[in-house]
Amino acid sequence: MCTDRMARVAGLTDIFAIGHVALISNDPDYPKGHPQIAQPAIQMGKKLAANLSALVRNESLQPFKYFDKGDMAIIGRTKAMADLFKLRVHISGPLGLIIWLFIHLLSLVSFRNKFITLYDWVTAYISKDKSLRMIFRTEKHQP
Ligand SMILES: Cc1cc2nc3c(=O)[nH]c(=O)nc-3n(C[C@H](O)[C@H](O)[C@H](O)COP(=O)(O)OP(=O)(O)OC[C@H]3O[C@@H](n4cnc5c(N)ncnc54)[C@H](O)[C@@H]3O)c2cc1C
Structure with a gap:
């Protein structure tokens, strides 16, 4: 809307x-x-x-202004890229992947969430789990 x-x-x-x-x-x-x-x-x-x-508090409202912190993307099993505009830094390769992991973990709420997410990532990385993450329903379960 x-x-x-x-x-x-x-x-x-x-x-x-x-x-x-x-x-x-x-x-x-x-x-x-x-x-x-x-x-x-x-x-x-x-x-x-x-x-x-x-x-x-009966005060005036302030308009939203988006602050673009940069872009990050995983581009392989051992590589990612991070464009951190604020620091004017472009990092890629394994170091990019470590930064990707670190920044995403930092932004999760609570130590428990960080730990569970890290555990999931490590097990998926070791097991090379590439299973399709889609939920299929058989006909008999259709509403
Ligand atoms: C597969 C995937 C990968 C992504 N990867 C990235 C990424 O790497 N980096 C990135 O920046 N962004 C990524 N995104 C996008 C990011 O997830 C969204 O931009 C972000 O979640 C939007 O936040 P939101 O609060 O608008 O919506 P959401 O995070 O979708 O939150 C909406 C919430 O409202 C709840 N809700 C819906 N309907 C109702 C209802 N009727 N009543 C009560 N609650 C309801 C939902 O359950 C949900 O919890 C990804 C998205 C997807 C799908």
């Missing part, structure tokens, strides 16, 4: 949308909307939380 930069759904004043369900239509830096990745959703969430607090 279309929202303004304060995350208000078009035509409404007290309904907000963020993340994948939102398309901010009036950001001149992103006229076609923000990338459909986690960072814009996280940053929109933080901005909306701050704006809802401001609303309670």
Whole structure:
């Protein structure tokens, strides 16, 4: 749904949308909307939380501005790339993979989640698990 930069759904004043369900239509830096990745959703969430607090205090709402931290992608079993714009750094290869792992683990909430995710990654890496991660239903289970 279309929202303004304060995350208000078009035509409404007290309904907000963020993340994948939102398309901010009036950001001149992103006229076609923000990338459909986690960072814009996280940053929109933080901005909306701050704006809802401001609303309670009768203060004015601040527009969302996306801060692009960079791009990362895994490109093989032992390689990844990381473009960290803020640091003006481009890293690839095994070091890129280590940075990819480290940054993704850091952003998970709680030590338990970090540990379980790391365990899953290590076991998948060792077992070379490439199983198709799709759920199929047989006909008799169809609703
Ligand atoms: C396979 C895959 C890989 C990806 N890899 C990356 C990546 O490497 N890097 C990256 O930055 N982004 C990646 N993304 C994109 C990233 O996951 C999304 O950009 C991000 O999750 C969007 O956040 P969101 O909060 O908008 O939506 P979501 O994370 O989808 O959260 C929506 C939540 O709402 C819940 N929900 C839905 N309907 C209802 C309802 N009716 N009532 C209550 N709750 C409901 C859902 O269960 C879900 O928990 C990937 C996405 C996919 C699918």
